[in-house]
Amino acid sequence: MAQRHLDPTDPLAGPAPTGDTLAGYLRAQATEFLRALRLHRETGSGANGSEGSVEAARALRRSARRISAGLHTFQPLLDTDWCEGMRPELAWVSGTLAMEHAYTARLERLLSALHRLSGSDRAAGTHADAAAGARGDLAAGARADAAAGSRADVAAGSRAAGAAPVPTRAAPRDAGLRTPPPPAQERSNLTVGAAKAGALLDRQLTLARTRAHSTALQALGSSRFHAIADKVAVLASEVPLNSSAATTDLRPLATAAKDRLADAVTALPLVTAGHPYNAAALIHGLSPDTVPHPQDAPWHQVRLLLRLHRYAREAVSGPKGNAVVDLRLLSAGQALNRHRDASEAAAAAAQAARTPRIAPATAYALGVLHADQRHEVEAARFAFQQAWQKEEEAAEAVSTR
Template identity: 55%
Template structure:
C-alpha cells in the first residue's frame, strides 16, 4: 500500500478525523434544516433525505474505520443510531426506485415502450469484452489511492457537492424507458428479440403484473413514508441530532489519536483496504469474467434463501468498498473518490438483485393468473441478467484498477 500523505498540514490523527467529522456533521445539520423547510415540496424533501443519508453513512463509516482513535462506547452507540436512521430514510426511496425500474423493464420486455438508445453501460461492456476476447481474473494487488484512481480508469461521476454515489439513484442506464405507455393496452411484440407468439404471451400478463407490482410497492412505499415521518419526529431521532450537533464542535478522542496523522490514519485505512481485498478475493471473479455465464440467473431461480446467499458476498464488497472510499476521503480530502465507478456498478447490482426479489415475491401471490405469473417470471429473469451484467462490469473495473497499481 502506498504511504498516505495528507493534503493539508495536520499535526495529529485526531485532528484529521475531527476535521472530517465536523464537516460531515455540518452537512447533516444543513440537510436536516432543509428537510424541515421543504414542507410540501416532495422533491426538496427527497433531496434533503438523500443528503441526510449520505452524511449519516459517512459519519458512521468513519466511526467504524477509525474507532481506535475514539471513545469506543460513544462511537459504537452513535454508529448504531446513524445506521438506524439511514436505513429508515432509505426505504421510501428504495420502493419508489424499485417500482420505476420494474415497470420500465416490463414495458421494455413486452414491447409497449421503445428500447432506450443505450440501455445500460453494462451491456456496452459486454460488447467491448467480447471484441477483446474476454478478461482474466485479477483478485490480488493493492488498491489505488486517490491519485492512482484516475490512472486506473475509475470514472468519478460523483455527486458534485459530496462525492456520494447517490446510492439508490445511480443506475447505469444510458436512458430511461418511456413511462407514458405503461397504461396503454398491450399490443403485439415488435422488439425483435423474440417471436410474436412469445411477445403476445408476455403482453397478456404484463399489464396485470405491472398493476400487481404497483399495488404492492406503492403500499410498501406508503408505509415507509409513514415510518420515516414517525422516525423524524421521535425522541430517538432528536437524540441522534443532538449527538451530531455536539460532534460538529467537539469529538471524544482516545489517547491513540495523539499519534502522527499520516502514519496512524494510514495503518487504520490499510486495515479497511485489507478487508476489502479479502472480500473481493472470495468472489467468483474468474467466472464473472465470461459474459452471459448465467450463474446469477441459475442461482436466482433457486429458493429465495439460496438467491440471497449468493448475492450476499457482493453486497458485502459494496459495503466494504464504501468504507474504504470514506477512509481515503479522510486521508486525501481534496482528491477524487477511489473506485467510484466500481461502487456504482455494485449499486446497480444491488438494485437489480432487490428488484428480482420483488418480482419473485409478487409471483408468489396466491391465485394470480398463469399469464401474470409468466410475465413476472420473465421480469425476474431479466433482473437476474442485470445482476450478472453488473458482476461482469465490476470484474472489468477491478481488473483494470488492480492491474495498474501492480504493474512492474
C-alpha cells in the same frame, strides 16, 4: 530490483494525517447532517414529500453514512463507548430514510424492464391502463370482477386464435398443445401479461413506498432521532478523541480498510464473473424459499467494504475534500450499486410471482422479468470484475515504478 514509490494521487501518501484531520472531517460531516436536517424541516413533508425534502433526506443519509464509516474505521482513535452507542443509531437513520427511495427506484426499474421486454410502445400505454384499472379495482374491492375479467381474457384469446366460441370452462388444454398460437398471438399474450404484471408490481411497491414514507416521518419525529441529532450537534463542535489521537497516523487504519476490501474481493468468484453470462445465477431464482439469493450476500458485503474504503480515503484527505477521485473505484462502486439494485428488483419480481391466484400470463411475465434482472446481476458482476482488474493492474504498476 523494483522499488516502490508513492503515488502522488493517493491520499495515503504525503504528510501523515493525525487525529486532528479526523476531527475536522467528522465535524464537517456533522455540520452537513445538521444543515440537511434544517432543510428537511423547512421544505416540509407532505404525503409524498417535496423535491426539496427528498434531497434533504438524501443529504441526511450521506452524512450519516460518512460519520458512521469514520467511527467504524478510526474507532481506535475515538472514545469506544461513544462509538459503540452512536454507530447503530446512525445506521438506523440511514436505513430508515433509504427505504422510500429504494422502493421508488425499484418500481421504476421493473416497469422500465417490462416495457423493454414487451418490445413495443403500445405496451407502455397498455400497462398504464392496466395499472390504473388495477388500482381502481383495488379501491372498489372488485376481486370477483377481476377473476371474471381473467376468464373473459381467456375466451377472447381463444377466439383470436381462430377457435369457435366456447364456454371458458370447456377450453381444453390439449387444443392448445395441438395448435400452438402464432407469433403475433404470443406477442399479444406477453404484452397483456406484462401489463398485468406491471399493475401488480405497481400496487405492491407503491404500497410499500407509502409505508416507508410514513415510517421515515415517524422516525424523524421520534425521541430516538432527536437524541441522535443532539449527539451529532455536539459532534459538530467537539469530537471525542482519545489521548493518543493527536500523534497517531490515520493511514494504517485506512490501509486496513483497504486490505479488508481486497480480502473480500479475493473470496468472490471473479473467474465466473469474468464471463458475461453465468447460468448458475438462475439455479435458486424460483425457489419457494424467500430468503435473499445465496450468491448475492458476498457481493453486498464487498459493496459495503468498498464504501468504507472510499470514506476512509476522504477522511485521510481532510475535511476540505481534497481526495482525488479514483475513477476505477468509482466504476467498481457503480457496478456494485447496479448489482444491488438488480438483485433486489429480481427478488421483488419473484415475490410478486408468489401472489396467489394470479393469471398464468402474469406469472409468465414476472418469470421473464425475474430472469432479466438476474442477467442484469451477472452483467454488473462482469462490470465489477473488469473495473477491479484495472484497479489491480494500476496498483502493480505503482508498486514496480
